Amino acid sequence: MEPISNSNRPSLDPPTPEELEAAASLPREPEPIVSRLTDAPQASPPAVQSLVDKYLTSVSAPPSEPPKATTGAPKGSAHHGVALGVGGNLAIGPGIAVGVEASIGVAVDLSEGKLSVFTSASWGTAVVAGVSAGVSAQASGMWDVSKSWGSGAEVGVDLPGGVISPGASINYTTPAPGGPRELNGATFSLGPSLGGDGHYVEGTTTERWSTSLHEIKSALKRAMAPTESMCVDP
Numbered sequence: 227m228e229p230i231s232n233s234n235r236p237s238l239d240p241p242t243p244e245e246l247e248a249a250a251s252l253p254r255e256p257e258p259i260v261s262r263l264t265d266a267p268q269a270s271p272p273a274v275q276s277l278v279d280k281y282l283t284s285v286s287a288p289p290s291e292p293p294k295a296t297t298g299a300p301k302g303s304a305h306h307g308v309a310l311g312v313g314g315n316l317a318i319g320p321g322i323a324v325g326v327e328a329s330i331g332v333a334v335d336l337s338e339g340k341l342s343v344f345t346s347a348s349w350g351t352a353v354v355a356g357v358s359a360g361v362s363a364q365a366s367g368m369w370d371v372s373k374s375w376g377s378g379a380e381v382g383v384d385l386p387g388g389v390i391s392p393g394a395s396i397n398y399t400t401p402a403p404g405g406p407r408e409l410n411g412a413t414f415s416l417g418p419s420l421g422g423d424g425h426y427v428e429g430t431t432t433e434r435w436s437t438s439l440h441e442i443k444s445a446l447k448r449a450m451a452p453t454e455s456m457c458v459d460p
Contacts, residue, residue: 328347343433344432373399376400392416
């Protein structure tokens, strides 16, 4: 066997330009894609992880409702108040007679800051020597203004005094006409009258209109605003 030598190898001719161009047009094999999904994620620093946990907790928790502001008297408590009004009374005797009373006035609920205009009419029994009639200014203290509207009763006296005749009465509220009475305040009156009497009457007090003291204050500020601007010196 002859030894292999360089002279026995076939000679390779250099590729022609046409062969190089044809080789360049051949499709190349795609480069292998190295996946990085298998790399283990880096652990977050403790401070960053703490912030993330706190944020997730605040997002998942339902928002807390703000505390509701309470205004006026607590639920179930009495609405103390006062009232000012003008009224009249008439009873014709002698002896036991029928007496009637009527009044109009303004009541202030001190617990809620509410102002109400009311009217009242009542009738009942009066003990009178002859004729008792008068007109008077009235001031009342009310244990619960909210219970004053509706049916009620009054026990009182009108003293004879001519031009200045005093009177006083105890006021009750009733859940229904003729029902059980609940003490709800007292009224004092002063004015000209003819004669005097002692009476027990039942009737109805009606709230005709109401507003808050805050609304009245705001209305007064709006009414005074143009006047104040006109009074400002240039």
